[in-house]
Amino acid sequence: MSMTDTPETGTERRPRFSTTDLALVAAFAALTSACAYVGSVPVGGSGVPITLQSLAIMLGGCLLGPVRGFLAAALYLGLGAIGLPVFAEHSSGLGVFTGASAGYLWSFPLAAALAGFLVAYVAGRERKTRAVFVFLCSLAGSVLVIHPMGIAGMKLFFDVPWSDAVGYDAPFWIGDVVKTTLVALIAAEVHRAFPQLLHPRR
Numbered sequence: 001m002s003m004t005d006t007p008e009t010g011t012e013r014r015p016r017f018s019t020t021d022l023a024l025v026a027a028f029a030a031l032t033s034a035c036a037y038v039g040s041v042p043v044g045g046s047g048v049p050i051t052l053q054s055l056a057i058m059l060g061g062c063l064l065g066p067v068r069g070f071l072a073a074a075l076y077l078g079l080g081a082i083g084l085p086v087f088a089e090h091s092s093g094l095g096v097f098t099g100a101s102a103g104y105l106w107s108f109p110l111a112a113a114l115a116g117f118l119v120a121y122v123a124g125r126e127r128k129t130r131a132v133f134v135f136l137c138s139l140a141g142s143v144l145v146i147h148p149m150g151i152a153g154m155k156l157f158f159d160v161p162w163s164d165a166v167g168y169d170a171p172f173w174i175g176d177v178v179k180t181t182l183v184a185l186i187a188a189e190v191h192r193a194f195p196q197l198l199h200p201r202r
Contacts, residue, residue, distance in 0.1 A: 021068055021200070028060035028072035029079065032108075033086035048101045048154070049088045050172065053108070054146060055179040058138045061112030062187040065120045065198050069112035077105060103153020107146045115141035119187070120198050129192040135184035142176050 035052035057076075061069030076086060077097075085092045088101070097105060118137035119128050127133040147169055155165035191198060 024064055025068050025072045025075060029075040032056040032076040036086060036088050050175055051088045055183060057108045057112050058115050058141055058183045061116035062119045062134055062138055062183055063190055066113040066116035069116035070109045073109040073112045100154055100157045104146060104150040107149035111141035111145040114145055129188050131184040131188040134187045135180055138180045138183045
C-alpha cells in the first residue's frame with residue numbers, strides 16, 4: 001500500500017444531495033410561489049391574506065422529509081428576499097420579513113422540518129401511507145410552529161396585546177384544517193405510490 005492510499009480507496013463517496021433531491025427542493029419552492037397567489041384575500045384586523053402557501057410548505061415537509069422540506073421552504077424565502085415577487089400579493093424584498101405576516105414566513109422552514117420529521121420518523125414507513133397519521137403530523141407543524149410564530153409576529157408588528165394578536169390569527173384556523181386535510185390525502189397517496197420518496201436510497 002502506498003503512502004497515498006487510504007481505507008476509502010476504491011469506494012465512491014456519494015453526494016449528500018442527489019440531482020433529484022435538488023430538483024425536488026426547487027420544485028416545491030416554485031410550487032409555494034405559485035400557491036402564494038391563489039386566494040390572497042386579506043382577512044380579519046391584521047390584513048394578512050389567506051393563501052395556499054402553507055399547503056405547499058407542509059406538503060413539501062410531509063413528502064420530502066425534514067431536511068429537503070426545510071430547504072424548499074428556505075429557498076422560497078430566499079427568492080423573495082432577493083426581490084422576486086413570490087410572496088402574497090406579489091410582494092418581495094427584505095421589508096416583508098418585518099411586516100405583519102413576517103412571523104408566518106419565518107415559521108415556514110421550521111414547520112416543514114417538524115412535519116417532515118414526524119412523518120418520517122414517528123409515523124414511519126408503515127403509517128406514512130395513512131392519511132390520518134399524516135394529518136396529525138402536518139397539523140402539529142401548523143399548531144406548534146406556524147400559528148404561534150404568526151401570532152408573535154403580529155403582536156410585535158401591531159404592538160397589541162396577545163389577545164388581539166390571537167384574534168387576528170383566528171380566521172386562519174378553518175382554512176388550515178382544510179389545507180391540512182388536503183396535505184394528508186395527497187401525501188399518503190404519494191407515499192403509497194413512491195415508498196422511497198421520503199427515505200431515498202443512497
